[in-house]
C-alpha cells in the first residue's frame with residue numbers, strides 16, 4: 229500500500245508506517261493503538277492519519293463540519309463520549325469517529341456501534357480498564373556482558389542500528405574473536421565463516437540476528453514484559469471481568485510473568501540464586517572460614533602442652549627461626565583439622581558444587597601458620613569461575629524464558645489492544661445509556677429531519693431536566709419564539725442529532741429520522757452589529773454558502789444582529805430564497821420572522837416556540853416548535869399583557885368586570901388616559 233496516498237501522510241511518516249508490522253490492517257481498522265507504535269507518531273497524529281485513511285477508503289471528500297459552530301458541536305459531542313472513556317487510548321480512538329456524508333462509512337460505524345451498545349459497562353470492567361495502557365517499548369536498555377562480532381563492515385552498520393542494546397565489534401579473524409570472548413561473557417559472531425571455529429569462551433554463531441532477536445538479546449523481550457506487566461495483567465482482568473475470550477492463554481502469560489523480575493531478570497531459579505549469592509558472599513565467607521580455622525588452632529594451642537627441646541629453643545632464640553616450624557611439628561594434625569574446617573565452611577556457606585569446592589583446597593593450603601590466611605590467587609580463580617557460571621546461567625535462563633515469551637508477544641499486544649478497543653465500545657454504550665439514545669433512521673430524502681422526544685445533553689441544565697423536543701423540518705424554515713424559549717437550544721439539538729447520526733452513532737431522542745446531509749453549516753448568533761468590513765465578509769460567506777447548497781443543512785441563529793433590522797430582514801429573505809432554490813434544508817432562528825416573510829419572494833415556512841402561560845412571573849414555554857406558527861415575541865407578549873391589565877383596570881374602575889368597551893363613557897375615559905387600554909391595543913396591532 230502507498231502510505232503517502234493517505235491524506236496527511238508525508239514521506240517520513242510513510243517510512244515509519246512501512247516499518248510497522250500490521251500498519252495496513254491498523255489503518256483499515258482505525259486502530260490508533262497500533263499506528264501509534266510507528267516511530268515518531270504520537271497518538272494524536274495516529275488518530276488524524278487513521279481518519280485520513282478512513283476518508284480515503286470511503287471516498288469521503290471531508291469538510292462535513294463546514295463552520296466553526298458545527299465543529300464546536302462535534303467537539304462537544306466527542307467530549308461527552310470521551311468523558312465516558314477510561315483510557316487515554318480510547319479518548320484518541322474516539323476521534324476516528326467523525327461525521328461523514330458517505331453512506332458506506334456511516335454504515336460501517338453503525339454496525340460497529342450496534343455491537344458496542346450491547347456491551348455491559350460493569351464497575352469491575354471499568355476498574356480493570358483504568359490499569360490498561362498501550363504497552364511501551366523498552367528504551368535505553370544496555371547489555372554489557374554480550375557483544376556482537378562481525379568481519380563485514382556493512383553488516384556492522386546494519387546490526388548496530390538493529391541492536392542498540394549491545395556492543396558491536398569488528399573482528400578480523402578467530403584470534404580477534406577469542407580476544408573478544410575474554411572480555412565478554414558471551415560473544416555472538418554474525419558471519420558464516422566463524423561457524424565451527426574453535427575459540428575458548430562462550431561464542432555462538434547466529435547469522436540472521438534480526439530473525440532471532442530473542443536469542444541475540446533476550447533482554448529486550450524480557451524488558452517488554454517486565455515493564456508492561458501491570459498493563460498486561462490489567463488487560464487480562466478486563467477480559468475476565470467482561471467475560472471475553474482473551475487473545476493470549478491467561479495461564480501461560482501469568483506463568484511467564486511470574487518467572488520474570490521487575491528488572492527483566494529471571495526469577496526463582498535456585499541455581500542462579502546460588503551462584504549469584506556465592507559471588508556476592510565470597511569475600512565474607514572466606515574471612516569467616518579463616519576465623520573458623522584460627523579459632524580451632526587457638527583452642528588447640530591453648531590446650532596443648534608443648535615441650536620444646538633445647539636445640540629447638542636455641543635455634544628459635546639464636547637463629548630467628550619462626551614458631552611456625554614448631555607449629556608444623558607439634559600441631560600438624562590440629563592444623564590439618566583447622567584447614568579442613570575452613571575449607572568445609574567455605575564450601576558449605578557458599579553451597580559450592582564439587583568442582584567449585586576443589587578450589588577451597590588451594591585457597592586454604594600451604595605450610596602451617598598461625599593465624600592462618602587464605603591464598604589470593606585460587607580465590608580469584610574461584611571468583612571468576614562463579615561469575616562466569618552465574619552469567620551463563622542467567623543468559624541461558626533469559627533465552628529460555630524469552631523463547632516462551634516470544635510466542636506470547638503478539639497475542640499479548642492483541643490482548644491489550646482488545647481491552648482498549650472494548651473501552652471505546654463501552655464509551656459509546658455508556659453515552660447511549662446515559663442519554664437515552666436511539667438508532668436514527670437515515671435516508672436520502674433530502675437534508676430534512678424529524679426528531680421526536682429529542683433531549684440535548686449540551687443544555688446548561690442537568691440532562692434529567694432537559695425537556696423533550698419534537699421538531700421536523702424539510703426545506704427552508706424560520707423559527708420564531710419568545711426570548712429564552714429554547715430556539716438556540718433547538719438548533720443545538722438538531723445539529724447534535726444530525727452530527728451524531730452522520731458519525732454512525734445513536735442519538736439522544738425517542739426517535740429520529742435524518743436525511744443524509746452533505747455538509748453541516750451552523751452559524752452561531754453574532755455578538756452584536758458588525759462593522760462594514762466584517763459585515764461584507766459575512767455576506768460573502770453566505771454568498772458562497774448558497775451556491776451548490778443541495779444536500780446541505782443550514783442552521784443560522786439570529787443573523788439579524790449583524791446589521792440594522794430593516795436591512796437584516798431583506799438579507800435573510802434573500803438567503804432563504806437562494807437556499808430554497810437550491811433545494812437545501814435550513815432553519816433560521818429570527819425575531820424578524822414576519823418582516824422576513826414579507827420581504828421574501830417565495831413562500832417561507834415559519835415555526836414558533838410559544839409561551840403557553842406564566843408561572844411565578846416566568847413564561848412557561850412549550851419547547852417543541854409549533855409548525856406553521858409565528859410565535860409571539862417577548863415584547864409582543866408583554867404589550868399584550870399590559871393591554872389586558874389596562875383593560876381589566878378600566879373595567880374595575882367602572883365596576884364592569886369582563887367588559888372592555890361598553891358604552892361611550894367608558895370609551896371616553898380610556899381614550900383620555902395615555903397609558904390606558906387604547907394605547908396598548910394600538911401597540912398590539914402593530915405586531
Ligand SMILES: Nc1ncnc2c1ncn2[C@@H]1O[C@H](COP(=O)(O)OP(=O)(O)OP(=O)(O)O)[C@@H](O)[C@H]1O
Pocket residue numbers: 687688689693694695696697709710711712713714715716717718851
Ligand atoms: N428543551 C429544554 N429543556 C430544558 N431547558 C431548556 C430547553 N431548551 C432551553 N432550555 C433552557 O432555556 C434557556 C434558554 O434557551 P435558549 O437560549 O435556547 O433560548 P432562545 O430562545 O434561543 O433565547 P433568545 O431568544 O434569548 O436567544 C436555556 O439556557 C435552558 O436553560
